[in-house]
Amino acid sequence: MAITIKDIAELGNVSKGTVSRVINGEPGVGEETRRRILKLIKELDYQPNASARGLAVKRSNNIGVIIPHTGNYSMSSAYWPALLTAVTEKAAANDYNILLSTARSEEDVDSAYRTILRGKRVDGLVIGAEQFGDEQLVELMFKNFPFVMVGKGPDISHYYVDVDNVGGARKMTEHLIKLGHKNIAMLTGPETYPSVRDRVKGFTQAMTEAGLNPEHIYYCPYWTEKAALTCKEIIHNKAGITAIFAAAGDLVGGVLKVFKEEKIRMPDDLALASFDDHPLFECFVPGITAVSQPINLLGEAAVDQLFLLMGGKVPTAKKIIFETEIIVRGSCGANLS
Amino acid sequence: MAITIKDIAELGNVSKGTVSRVINGEPGVGEETRRRILKLIKELDYQPNASARGLAVKRSNNIGVIIPHTGNYSMSSAYWPALLTAVTEKAAANDYNILLSTARSEEDVDSAYRTILRGKRVDGLVIGAEQFGDEQLVELMFKNFPFVMVGKGPDISHYYVDVDNVGGARKMTEHLIKLGHKNIAMLTGPETYPSVRDRVKGFTQAMTEAGLNPEHIYYCPYWTEKAALTCKEIIHNKAGITAIFAAAGDLVGGVLKVFKEEKIRMPDDLALASFDDHPLFECFVPGITAVSQPINLLGEAAVDQLFLLMGGKVPTAKKIIFETEIIVRGSCGANLS
């Protein structure tokens, strides 16, 4: 039988109330008493029961994380795992645990939503944008439940953290242009995603400003096989394209596979740039130039915001945007010294 | 204010007890009543408070997962994210949530241990082997706390799931030998890890049986930079080595980086094989031959075992071992049709 606050109280010849005060570091306990109880707690290796405490204070000390099904062998991007790690660490530093929910389908999202959110299992939520539908988001907002999104959500304006997708895509496109590419194709995710739209915007801006025509934009689900198919389309449309900007880590695998199959050499036959970096990218010959996102910062900022929200405070900023960095490698033709 | 069982009871003109029975699908409730209460629950969107229920039944319906810090951009392996996904899914299917703890250091492990395990936050634990020290494992066993390890733990004999590391390494080594390699170096993890020892064993067996000398075994932490350094050592020791067997996904990045730097071509200059597959491996030219582990199965089996343990049952097998599969690509010189 596990040891409870009552046991400690009896053994220490004090009341449960006093023990509770000691546990929570509250004032109003004699120095000697406190020391004695603390010693007892340590000796008996007592830990307060989380459910009981949760019931009493109406807090779970858990924060829920809802992200897409990741770690799947079919995903070559390390984005979500990295984010999860950052969030978990930051939460742990604040004495919060992570309740995880990975969602593959719409129903998963909904069931995650029900089990995790309801029943006060969590005090707040970090949600991978694109995971929730508008209705659910609206419901959360309506209930005034604390949550922050990672990545800009649908249309709904709520607290979120994100990278500067427009800027990142723009910088990369400018880099490509500077290297002499004029006919650049953009391979990107589903058109409905705000992040996709922003990346397209950045691409379009850079192209237009350089007097080039951003006509080759290919939307494609984040799915290797489909990316490969779309890549083939790009290659075979004979539009004189010299560079492909794969605007998401998950798409790069598909492109690389096609390059391999069709013996396309980077950067001479075709240049390749990625939005999202991966440790293996620098192992390719040439290395794959990529827009690198500060995922740790995203995760930490998300948790910071969430804690503010959970504390009933109003964060100063509704969104927190981080800059990206281009990691120049050889895949686009840069002259690497 | 959130709606409680009391509200439902009053609105339904029944007692809380009856509502409780309905919620939990227990018998002893009239058909009409049950229907009525169910309807009410749905209408009011009622979800029982997890803490309260946990307190009453002494179960959290959470299972804890303790794995190494993953998703880190410095890790090129998808092993832990994939495992986490599988575990989460399987748990969700049984109405259990995942409480995550990623541990970077020894202290992290200990704090994870304290916060998660104690206080009945979780009813059981899935632990990435190599995460816990012997003392903690012993403590868990002593307390008779249900847990299963993924990967064989230190010396302690407890329930675990794993792949056949000996067999996998052996198969890969035989593959290498069949392709004509005689002087093969094994680059592997820390010597203290049971999985490492098993892989070394498999390698040694295959070499010895072929009349070859398994003398080139290099132990190295799972850390890209160190792997690169060790790889250079292998290359420069001029022992006439023709193939490197990197016995963990995390090491492959280091090797590839060196290959790139030193312009070593696979498989002619040096062959490369990996233990652990990754979606990007097939994108390299040539593709990287790898031992593929059935990570999903591992995760599911771990949860299955854990549920048995949690149910007070004694699983029929103390360990569950899965076979690996070699994915032959071009990096070792195979003649790909």
Added chain:
DNA sequence: ATGAAAGCGCTAACAC
């Protein structure tokens, strides 16, 4: 089939 009531382990308000 259903209600009443005790109790799970803790916190918090109030007393002294």
Added chain:
DNA sequence: GTGTTAGCGCTTTCAT
């Protein structure tokens, strides 16, 4: 400074 007590929302006997 410390004890007492009343819940928190649920399950679970035990009556009826």
